[in-house]
Amino acid sequence: METRKQLTVFLENKPGRLAQILLAMAQAKINIVALAVMDRQEQGVLRLVSEDAAAARKVLQGLNQQCATHDVLTVELRNQPGALAHVCETLAGGHINIDYAYCSSGGKNGKVYGIFKVSNLDKAQRVLNAAVNHNNRRIQVRPLRDQRVYRKM
Secondary structure: EEEEEEEEEEEEEOOHHHHHHHHHHHOOOEEEEEEEEEEEEEEEEEEEOOOOOHHHHHHHHHHHOEEEEEEEEEEEEOOOOOOHHHHHHHHHHHOOOOEEEEEEEHHHHEEEEEEEEEOOOOHHHHHHHHHHHHHOOOOOOOOOOHHHHHHOO
């Protein structure tokens, strides 16, 4: 897990606007680790984490596109059921609010990245590191609770 810079861009709701930005990133050989696009009434919101935030910012400036930079927590996860739930459960146990989260679509060796904008970045890192150190390995997926147990009570 590490802290990375996320770029947030407000896009005009016009066909090809996202494609233009992604093509410019590709031409600059900037690898995007994860991205999310959400719509609003008048504009879209693009959030992205790249391997080189400074270069990505420069590309956006070259397109006359304003962007905001935020620190986010990037957690490498196994691409399997429950991996994301375990991280969220661990953060909740540390009383850390997740403002928003999104994931990459795939990664090396079956891993994906979870991107978390949290209320307290330093505390989130401590809580997740403690969970990793407690297990003496990477965050492992715990079995999901059987919902039938709760219905019987």
